Amino acid sequence: MTRVLRTELRRSSAGALFLVLLVAGVGLLYSAPDVWAYGWMPVAMAERQYLILLWPLALAAGAWQSRREQRSNVAELFASTSRPLPQRVAPTLAVMAVAAASGYLVVAATTVPWIAHSARYLPTAVFAVVAVGALSLVAAAWLGMAIGRLVPSPATAPVVAVAGIAVLLILTPPVLGGRTWLAAMLSPTRGIGLFSDFRTVSGRVSAAQALWLAGVAVTGTVLLAAGKRLTRVAALIPLLLGAGAALAVIPQGSAYVDSPIDRVAQQLVCAEGSPRVCVSRAHAGLLDVVTPRAREALRLLARLPDPPTSAVEDVNTFLDEHVQPYRADTVMFRIEIGGDGRLLNPDSFAMRMLYAGGMSEAPCPDGLDPAVSIAVAHWLMGEEPPAAAAEPDADIHSVWAGLHALPEQAAIDRVAAVRKAALACGDLAEALAGGTA
Amino acid sequence: MRWLTLYLRSRQAPLALILAAGCVALLWALWSAFSDDRDVDVPMVILTVLLTVATLTATLGGPDDALERTGSLPWLPRRAAHVLVAFAVVVLLVLVTQATGARFGPAWLVVRDAAGLSGLTALGAATVGVARSWFPPIAWTLASITVALPDKTWADVATWQVQPPGNRPAAITAGVLAAGGLLVYAVLGPTRRAPAEAAQ
Numbered sequence: 001m002t003r004v005l006r007t008e009l010r011r012s013s014a015g016a017l018f019l020v021l022l023v024a025g026v027g028l029l030y031s032a033p034d035v036w037a038y039g040w041m042p043v044a045m046a047e048r049q050y051l052i053l054l055w056p057l058a059l060a061a062g063a064w065q066s067r068r069e070q071r072s073n074v075a076e077l078f079a080s081t082s083r084p085l086p087q088r089v090a091p092t093l094a095v096m097a098v099a100a101a102s103g104y105l106v107v108a109a110t111t112v113p114w115i116a117h118s119a120r121y122l123p124t125a126v127f128a129v130v131a132v133g134a135l136s137l138v139a140a141a142w143l144g145m146a147i148g149r150l151v152p153s154p155a156t157a158p159v160v161a162v163a164g165i166a167v168l169l170i171l172t173p174p175v176l177g178g179r180t181w182l183a184a185m186l187s188p189t190r191g192i193g194l195f196s197d198f199r200t201v202s203g204r205v206s207a208a209q210a211l212w213l214a215g216v217a218v219t220g221t222v223l224l225a226a227g228k229r230l231t232r233v234a235a236l237i238p239l240l241l242g243a244g245a246a247l248a249v250i251p252q253g254s255a256y257v258d259s260p261i262d263r264v265a266q267q268l269v270c271a272e273g274s275p276r277v278c279v280s281r282a283h284a285g286l287l288d289v290v291t292p293r294a295r296e297a298l299r300l301l302a303r304l305p306d307p308p309t310s311a312v313e314d315v316n317t318f319l320d321e322h323v324q325p326y327r328a329d330t331v332m333f334r335i336e337i338g339g340d341g342r343l344l345n346p347d348s349f350a351m352r353m354l355y356a357g358g359m360s361e362a363p364c365p366d367g368l369d370p371a372v373s374i375a376v377a378h379w380l381m382g383e384e385p386p387a388a389a390a391e392p393d394a395d396i397h398s399v400w401a402g403l404h405a406l407p408e409q410a411a412i413d414r415v416a417a418v419r420k421a422a423l424a425c426g427d428l429a430e431a432l433a434g435g436t437a
Numbered sequence: 438m439r440w441l442t443l444y445l446r447s448r449q450a451p452l453a454l455i456l457a458a459g460c461v462a463l464l465w466a467l468w469s470a471f472s473d474d475r476d477v478d479v480p481m482v483i484l485t486v487l488l489t490v491a492t493l494t495a496t497l498g499g500p501d502d503a504l505e506r507t508g509s510l511p512w513l514p515r516r517a518a519h520v521l522v523a524f525a526v527v528v529l530l531v532l533v534t535q536a537t538g539a540r541f542g543p544a545w546l547v548v549r550d551a552a553g554l555s556g557l558t559a560l561g562a563a564t565v566g567v568a569r570s571w572f573p574p575i576a577w578t579l580a581s582i583t584v585a586l587p588d589k590t591w592a593d594v595a596t597w598q599v600q601p602p603g604n605r606p607a608a609i610t611a612g613v614l615a616a617g618g619l620l621v622y623a624v625l626g627p628t629r630r631a632p633a634e635a636a637q
Contacts, residue, residue, distance in 0.1 A: 020576065024576070024580060027580070027584070028580075028583065028584055031584055031585070031586060032585060050583070052583050053579055053580055053583040053584075056579060057576065057579070060572075060575065071568055153456075154494070154495040154568065154571075155453070155456055155491060155492045155494070155495060155571075157571060157572075158487075158488070158491030158492075158494070158571040158572075158575050159460070159488065159491065159492070161575045161579065162484050162487060162488045162491070162575070162579075165484070165579050165582070165583075166481075166484060169480070
């Protein structure tokens with residue numbers, strides 16, 4: 001059997017499929033690494049979204065593979081052999097599945113050296129998301145092989161490729177009557193999204209997707225191995241069974257959560273020593289980079305009356321109710337990660353923490369006066385902001401110059417007032433002008 | 438006339454034409470049924486052009502190209518004419534919808550993409566073989582529709598199929614592909630294959 005498989009691997013389009021998936025997947029992933037470089041879950045989700053290209057290509061490769069006998073003028077000869085059809089197609093099915101799945105997995109694996117230095121948090125849901133993606137490509141290759149056998153025309157492969165991408169583009173919630181859960185079940189590119197560092201995919205949704213795709217894959221094999229018309233009609237049974245099982249598993253209607261948040265990823269991990277500095281579990285790999293910078297910011301804030309004593313990552317997202325309270329004794333900061341998996345703009349990290357006297361993350365509906373907020377940070381750092389003529393840099397510089405001209409103690413009082421106003425979502429400019437009043 | 442009939446029959450041109458017209462008609466009917474907008478979405482227009490080019494791909498080679506080469510006929514102008522006619526058929530089939538309730542346009546985008554993709558297909562037929570020549574246009578176009586690249590000249594070249602009609606780098610890329618494909622296919626013709634592979 002191994003020998004048959006090895007021969008089939010060389011003589012089928014499995015190798016070509018593997019290469020195409022590798023090139024297309026790697027090309028798409030690395031055309032925008034900042035989309036996924038901040039964690040394993042984003043990697044898994046990004047690759048799933050790129051199935052919009054990989055899936056039609058696998059479908060076309062399957063359809064192309066099925067015409068091999070016609071291309072080589074041996075279709076009639078092989079049909080006359082006494083070996084049953086299922087036995088003849090089994091090795092081809094196996095090598096195409098191996099090529100499709102391994103192509104997808106290898107693309108995912110290329111990100112390991114890229115982000116392993118900073119990505120530590122690896123929940124099991126990541127493996128489910130990747131496995132569903134690999135399964136979807138196996139289903140596509142097998143379905144394509146079945147279509148290629150039913151319609152053995154030179155135009156079949158390109159037509160199914162275009163039809164495949166059209167189906168994926170069309171399977172949107174609006175087309176399905178607003179049923180987001182149905183779109184997530186049917187299309188492997190849906191039900192995921194890269195809107196926050198703490199997104200996840202629920203186990204039930206992944207299970208439903210896997211059941212549906214398994215139904216599609218089995219239907220493909222039955223269609224391919226079926227010699228009789230009746231068996232071909234029976235191929236609909238696994239498709240319906242898969243759909244039924246998936247419908248039973250997936251949470252429907254309002255029970256379906258469109259953007260689930262991973263609470264474990266949001267939990268705080270703190271650095272040893274004091275003052276206390278904590279980041280979310282999803283960003284735990286950056287704790288060593290963040291801690292000295294956060295402690296520097298806390299040291300500069302210690303000059304103020306009643307200074308903050310800890311610095312904590314802000315894990316609240318717009319997808320979520322606010323789970324973390326804003327307190328006077330804590331400086332909140334956001335962690336942004338660049339396309340190389342490292343902290344984005346590490347040199348200005350402490351400066352950004354000092355915006356509005358360490359209160360820039362306060363949940364104010366109208367935001368905070370940016371010029372005052374940034375000027376205060378520059379004064380605390382003891383750095384002159386760039387003196388540009390254009391807005392908003394000119395504003396920042398004039399506010400900073402005003403603070404710089406004051407005696408030390410008076411300036412400290414004004415910065416403390418700005419900090420207090422930011423916590424209460426008040427007017428920063430007024431607080432700055434009024435001093436301690 | 439008799440030569441032309443035999444040539445078209447050997448290239449399975451009637452079937453390819455029916456397929457191409459059928460694909461355009463199907464997409465036209467789908468848009469007419471499901472949308473109230475008279476102008477068809479640009480991605481769908483691009484996919485329609487791509488599909489029409491792909492269905493005509495098989496006509497670039499005959500059942501036995503090696504035998505065909507032995508005929509002492511001036512093949513170069515005939516091959517060039519074949520590619521040009523295929524391009525004209527694609528443009529005509531897609532742009533005929535301009536007169537109807539679901540317009541596949543803008544016209545310049547259709548002409549540019551049809552020219553570039555026909556050229557790419559012809560180039561494929563002359564290098565990797567007719568049977569495989571559907572792949573480069575399909576993979577490149579689907580990738581262009583999917584990928585999001587920065588707003589740079591090289592990105593306009595890399596995703597020329599999806600650029601707006603006025604984009605110069607995209608037009609130049611399509612022109613180079615069209616001219617290159619036409620020239621290479623007219624001079625070289627479809628690749629020679631082993632006799633066992635002769636029927637595609």
